[in-house]
Amino acid sequence: MLQLAAPEAPALEWVVPRTAADAANQFERIMLDASALDCTPPRTAAAEAVKRFEDKILSRNTGGGPVFGSVQQLTTAYGLSPFVALQALRILEARGFGEMRRGAGGGLLLRTPSLCAMSRIMAIHLHVLGLDANDIGRAKARLLPYQRQCAAGASDFVTGLLDSMILQFDIMEDRKIIAKDTSNRAERIAWRIIAHAGERQAEDLGATEHLCQVFSCGKPIMTQAIRILEDMGVAVSVRGRRGGLRLQPASLNMIAWATAAYFRAWNFCPRHTSELIWAINKSHAVGAIKRSQNGLGHVKLASERLSQVEFLEGNWSEQVRLFRMVADLADDMVLHMLVKCLFAYEAGLIGFKPTITDRMTAGSAFASTRDVGAAILQGNPNAAVSAIGACEAISHKTRQYH
16 A cells, blocks of 8 residues: 655534534534635625625516616615725626616616636636646646536536627737726736736836826726725735735635536526536546655545544545545646636535434445545546546435535
8 A cells, every 4th residue: 555644634624513403503614624714704894895795786686677786875774984885886897796887876887697607717726826828728728628527518518608708808819908898997907917917027016106007097096996806816906105006816606606607697507517616627637646755645545544433424525525535636727716716606605414314324425425536546547537426426416406
């Protein structure tokens, strides 16, 4: 047996819940911990307002009208300053949830966000991470053999998304940074800042006043552009004499939670979500085997932590942890981002509720998951894909899709 040293993983805390609601919340927290998908709280008043507005819009309880607002109404209803309310609406506009309208009936004219809107945000994150359209093309080729096993709707969705991301990179490379498809000037300036930073290969972009001069705009517009970049998690404002706007490593967690709103707006099929997650797991397993053997110790440790008793209790967190280790080893940032986005949507909307399984099902889930780890440690891609397929079949069996 392969013997590799690996750091001890933190033990999962499991306290007997008092109620079914407590059990569901506790289980969701443990599953998110296993996936390393933590929920970073908003850091600005505008970001907090975006979250509140977004929940209201997606609940379809906006007073019956197609316009969300106006700024004055939102200021009164949510106890915000007009400036913060306007910033939040501009961020939602940049996300593709509507278009700002001025006048007495002004506000955010709501619309269902397009696939292009989500792919644009994903592409910018990958751009900040140093990836390009070729990386997306390679990820698309790796996923294709396994995506063919998904339902037509799931397969068409992921193909369209990856193609749209490639198109967004072409737009950025041609320096046509979203100049024609938005009336939001702050949004256009935000994308120009990203392109400008890439050309300069600089992380420190300067103070707000300096950026206003570079991009020929006033401070209110620049502040809105900065909030859009902060909302995406690709930039941060630093205060003080040496402060200013700085790029920061793009957070996959932040983009995952941000894109969950798109899936909610589309009422994306839970069955398709699950099928795509399993397809990416298969691609990751093959990629992990083809790469260097460094890091297999983490897979070995995750395999050894599997417990049939936990599967019987409905605790699938160690399976999630194992697949996360495999994804890290495969090192495909495009597919890793996509699976995190799908998982965040599944966690936030569907929720993880303890599933009471019979002993035979629990035993099969335990054995199939253990087989995944063994196949990867042995370097057998066919066996790994087969074992993941068995895990997928059991997962679908124990879930109720609507």
